[in-house]
Amino acid sequence: MTVFILSVILFLIGLYGVLVKRNLIKIALGFMIMEYAINLLFVLIGYRAGGTAPIFTQDVSGQIFVDPLPQALVLTAIVIGLGTTALLVSFAVRIYQKYESFDIRKIRELRG
Amino acid sequence: MMIVLIALIVLMILGAIVALESRDLLSAIISLGIIGFALTIIFLVLSAPDLAIVQIIIETLTLIILIAAVLKTTRADTSETVNARVVMLWISGIIFMGLFLLSAVRAFQSLPEFGALGLRMAQAYLDGFRQTGASNLVTAVILDFRGYDTLGEATVLFTSVAGVVTVLRKAGRKD
Numbered sequence: 001m002t003v004f005i006l007s008v009i010l011f012l013i014g015l016y017g018v019l020v021k022r023n024l025i026k027i028a029l030g031f032m033i034m035e036y037a038i039n040l041l042f043v044l045i046g047y048r049a050g051g052t053a054p055i056f057t058q059d060v061s062g063q064i065f066v067d068p069l070p071q072a073l074v075l076t077a078i079v080i081g082l083g084t085t086a087l088l089v090s091f092a093v094r095i096y097q098k099y100e101s102f103d104i105r106k107i108r109e110l111r112g
Numbered sequence: 113m114m115i116v117l118i119a120l121i122v123l124m125i126l127g128a129i130v131a132l133e134s135r136d137l138l139s140a141i142i143s144l145g146i147i148g149f150a151l152t153i154i155f156l157v158l159s160a161p162d163l164a165i166v167q168i169i170i171e172t173l174t175l176i177i178l179i180a181a182v183l184k185t186t187r188a189d190t191s192e193t194v195n196a197r198v199v200m201l202w203i204s205g206i207i208f209m210g211l212f213l214l215s216a217v218r219a220f221q222s223l224p225e226f227g228a229l230g231l232r233m234a235q236a237y238l239d240g241f242r243q244t245g246a247s248n249l250v251t252a253v254i255l256d257f258r259g260y261d262t263l264g265e266a267t268v269l270f271t272s273v274a275g276v277v278t279v280l281r282k283a284g285r286k287d
Contacts, residue, residue, distance in 0.1 A: 001220060002114075002118060002226075003118065003121060003226055004216075004220045004223070005213075006125065008212075012209045012212060013129060013132065014128065015209065016132070016205060017128075020198075021132065021191075022191035023137070025137050025140070025178075025189075026137075026140065029140060029141070030132065032144060033132075033144070039151070039163075040121070040124075040151060043155060043163065044226065045223065046229065047159075047226065047227055047229065048228075049227035053159040053161050053162075054250055055161075055248045056247040056248075065249065066158065066160065066229075068237055069237055069253060071250045071253075072254045074163055075162060075250065076261060076265045079265055079269065081170070082174060082269075083268055083272030086272055086276050087275045087276055087279075090181075090279045091279060093181050093184060093280065094279050094280065097185075102191065103191040104191075
């Protein structure tokens, strides 16, 4: 229960970054912190006390595995996170080249 | 085990606060690296070696992308000013986060305790060794039971790379 609440607090810190910060790179960092927190929460929920990694070895008698399903989902989510981060940062760099600033208050006249 | 986990997550929270509050964007990104690599250690502690391998590679790539972006543009974060609107934003944000935390705590009470998972969902996948012959169950789920998911993941990656190339290209730009 404690670790679940701590990972939700990490998620909320990322949400604070997205909601309150005005710098585009800081907003991207907030998104990434939220993503880390969600991945952490999934793997924490899938853990079993005393479980080993879900890999069959020669001696499988009496082994307890952790849940492989959240691990597989989080593996996909981590890789997709890299894609979204790269796209977000490239948008930020392009906006900086046009407006000379990362400050979202200075990016008023958004047109093509 | 529990103490190690709590210490690592507290380290991640501290790294997140430093990353969001630092005035220098380069040090903010290095603090983000603290979070990612601490997450790698947590995956190892929670016996998820595949995730640890993928996380350490992706974290390194993310840091390279972010550092390249910051070195190409600017390191200083000059957007912080304190006025009445910022204070209002703070107050509403704190109220929203308190409500979110309360509802999360209520939701966690209906989950099983940490480490006491019943494996209702994944029992079919645990029998997957007999069906697929893959000795690593995580790869059995990714590449066999949920192969279409992985195809979609590859599509998303390809789309994002195409987007990055389109946004950052130099040729054919008018301004």
